[in-house]
Structures are given as structure tokens and as C-alpha cells.
Amino acid sequence: MxxxxxxxxxxxxxxxxxxxxxxxxxxxxxxxxWAFDDSHSPKYQKFKIDNLPKVISFKQEWNWTDLISYYQKRYGKTIKPVFRHGECNVPTDCTCPQCNAPYHYLMWNDGKKQSQLLCKVCHSLFSV
Missing domain, CATH: 1.20.5 (Single alpha-helices involved in coiled-coils or other helix-helix interfaces)
Known part of the structure; x- marks a missing residue:
């Protein structure tokens, strides 16, 4: 006990x-x-965090036919489809994500790499 x-x-x-x-x-x-003791060190003072960028949506309310008629009225010229010297290897089901222009108005922007397309109507760049 x-x-x-x-x-x-x-x-x-x-x-x-x-x-x-x-x-x-x-x-x-x-x-x-203790947890934030190293944040006051002069080595870490030069590292600053930037403000977050603003996200802007570039979705337009007009489509490619509206743009072609606008250019016709404004400049008196029509936007013609891309004149292709050789065989066209732009996918036929591919359209511009901004103005929905068909593949007739799309061309390769980076030559032999063929990874980036340029829309002739709205001049936007995108990849397939």
C-alpha cells in the first residue's frame, strides 16, 4: 500500500x-x-507577393457573319476566305473559339509546326 x-x-x-x-x-x-520568425529576416523582405490579376472574359456577343458585314459597311471590302496554295490540312471541324468562323477563314500561324491557328476574321490566336 x-x-x-x-x-x-x-x-x-x-x-x-x-x-x-x-x-x-x-x-x-x-x-x-516562432512560426513567423523567419518572415522578418532581411532575406525574405525582397520577396513580395503581387496582386492577383483580374480575369477578363473575352467572349464576344457577335459572330463571324456580323464581323464580315461590319467590315463591308465600314471599309467597303469583304473578308475573303484564306487562299490556299497547297493542300489544306486545317481540320474541317475546327472553328474559331471567339467568333465561330469556319475553317475556311483559319490559317496556320506558325508555319511548319502547325500548332497555332489564326482567325482571319477576328485575328485571334488559338491552338487546336
Missing amino acids: DIIMYLIQLVQQLYKQNCFLIQFICKYIPIKQ
């Missing part, structure tokens, strides 16, 4: 010491400052 009482008293004493140490740490050692 003496051993059990001794161990209970020892556990209570250790518990009190732990409580005292936790209170001491909370009062005199700010834990929040």
Missing part, C-alpha cells in the same frame, strides 16, 4: 510541475512568433 500511495503522490507532483511549465511557456515564450 505504501508503494501505491507513493506513486500517486509522485504522479500528482509531476502533474503540478507540468502545469507550471506549460503556464511558464505560454506566458514568456510566444509560440505564434
Whole structure:
């Protein structure tokens, strides 16, 4: 019985010491400052975060037929389909994502790479 009482008293004493140490740490050692201590270093002062860019939607309400008629009225000239000297390898189901112009008004913008298309009507660049 003496051993059990001794161990209970020892556990209570250790518990009190732990409580005292936790209170001491909370009062005199700010834990929040540990997490952000390196952010005040001069090495990190030169790294600044830019403001986020504004996302602008370029979806237009007009389509390619409206643009062709507008150019006809404004400049007196029509936009003709692309004159192809050789075989056309622009996919026939491909259309411009901005004005929905058919493949007759699309041409390769980067020559032999053939990874970027240019719309002749709205002059937008896009990839297939």
C-alpha cells in the first residue's frame, strides 16, 4: 500500500510541475512568433507577393457573319476566305473559339509546326 500511495503522490507532483511549465511557456515564450520568425529576416523582405490579376472574359456577343458585314459597311471590302496554295490540312471541324468562323477563314500561324491557328476574321490566336 505504501508503494501505491507513493506513486500517486509522485504522479500528482509531476502533474503540478507540468502545469507550471506549460503556464511558464505560454506566458514568456510566444509560440505564434516562432512560426513567423523567419518572415522578418532581411532575406525574405525582397520577396513580395503581387496582386492577383483580374480575369477578363473575352467572349464576344457577335459572330463571324456580323464581323464580315461590319467590315463591308465600314471599309467597303469583304473578308475573303484564306487562299490556299497547297493542300489544306486545317481540320474541317475546327472553328474559331471567339467568333465561330469556319475553317475556311483559319490559317496556320506558325508555319511548319502547325500548332497555332489564326482567325482571319477576328485575328485571334488559338491552338487546336
